[in-house]
Amino acid sequence: MDARALGIHASRAHSLGMRFPPLPLNLESRRAQVFPVLDARDRERMQRFGEVRRFREGACLAAAGRPSPGLLVIAQGRVALSRRDGLGHSVPIVEEGPGQFLGEVALLSGRPALVDAHAVGEVEALVIPPHRLRALFVAEADLGERIMRALILRRVSLIQTGAGGPVLVGPPECAGRVRLEGFLSRNGHPYLVLDPARDAQAVSLLARYSPRAEELPLAVCPDGSVLKNPSESTIARVLGLLSEVAFETLYDVAVVGAGPAGLATAVYAASEGLRVLVLDQRAFGGQAGASSRIENYLGFPTGITGQALTARAFVQAQKFGAEMAIPAEVASLRCEASGAPLTLELTDGRKVSARTVVVASGARYRRPALANLGQFESRGVFYWASPIEARMCEGEEVVLVGGGNSAGQAAVFLVGHARRVRVLVRGQALAESMSSYLIERMAASPHIELLMETEVTGLEGSKERGLQRVRWRHRPSGREEEHDVRHLFLFIGADPATEWLTGCGVALDAKGFVRTGAELREEPPQAATWEATGRTPFTYETSLPGVFAIGDVRSGSVKRVGTAIGEGSAVVAQLHAYLASTAEVESRRNPASARGTSLAEGESDHVRM
16 A cells, blocks of 8 residues: 555655555655554653563564563664564565654553564664553653543554554455454454455465455455454454463452443553453444444534444553453352352353343344344344444435434434435434434435334345345335335344343342342342342342342343443442452451552542543
8 A cells, every 4th residue: 555545645654754554645745643552751750661672683673463571662762663574575564763652552462563664773762561561551640641542543553554463365245254343342342354356366276276256355464374264252362362371260240241331340450459350252342332423422513323332431441451252251140159260250260250230132133033144144134333334335326214312323324425315214203212413414404204103024035145135014004115225224222131141049030130239139039139138239139149130131221332331330330349248248357468459449439530
């Protein structure tokens, strides 16, 4: 990819001597923030957080695909950075000198670096490991702010250029390619795509590996390995996104689900000194992460995408030391005895022990009862509307089913790409299920057609071509219509993701959502348990002491991003109170072995800011 394609004119690149990377156009004006130069006083303040190391000429300071040693602050010499991919390409991107530093957000979690860094001549640098970098963020807030901003912007640049990620080889309509693009983009990981209809190198790769149709796409990883239509967990493992280590730590809090509720808990709990682990089977952000634009969340008058909002929370949680295990699917929850640590068993056989568990697993989009629906999922049928799906709908007609805010946001987003968006709603009115600003915006668009009291009744297509036709019926009249439609979006509500709680003693309501609160103590199945504790369940506590539920998965919760974040932050005070009470009980039972909690005395009854 040349300098002009990356958003910087060749003359500008020449004047820079290629010592600075060609940034995408939207970041060019923020170059000083992407590559700040720290002065002598800044570097002096950082000395106590790391150690000085010297590197010989040509030494490798960081390697793509391997965990970074930490933030490297250059004191003397220069360091050359380059990006490479599994196709054998290596492209110089920048040289950094004294006062500059190497790193991006991957180093916060110990994930592999995305670029190579080699010493140009002899180099002296201050190396700050990830855990000490988090200490720097807390102790030197203004300096930490500049560093954190640079780390985030560098990741944005890498994502926009695809640097350091896998190359997906397959046609745009390939279901596997759409699936992997969604997984990587939702996890904020760079990638590139090659279309065999347009790229000679893609044709060469297909000829070399001869994949069957169901083995597409090929995923060419930075280490040179080539995967045929890999699962999300397989590609995550190869890219180093999925840690293989055993969870030997006893965590204060294990959060199941990395949506807005779970991330809010992680941020507040970790910032208050609790040892936190967050697990999610797919990606951070949950359903909110797929929202094209959220305009009614406090503090964002111009709106913000769900991906941007939750990505900030994801990085923020890691800044305070929360550990992330994504993708990691929880199979079950077990409690061996009252007061004993809780155990989460993962589908890969690993186990996590924690003093408390926060259930924030949210809900899954509901699937309508259509006989051949599964045949077209990711081949014309989608459950969210991201730029990946929007690109496929350019200039075409789209059908969208649903009457909630998610459906309204998707319709407004898709109409900017599709020729027409038909919105099918089972109910008679939208006012009870959708915010008024979305209703007004949909009504104002001449390219959005609203069909009330209407439902999809049939899908037609083929394995080779995907979805081709959609049939729907007007319920009051019984009148049916059939149209040539290649893209169907479904936003028809959600079912709670609580099957992993089966048999653990957590009470669910009739619809499968988790019950919480004081009324649980009055019911016979749980009365004895709570009588033994001598207290009433906290507001967000379930029927199992030490297990809490927040967000969409909780029975009676308001299904809104703001509510989920509020519950995620509020539950932290209850976690502190529970941990303090169990520590007190243990102290009375065995004074010699009592351990202190992460909570300072007297701070268990409120959320500290």
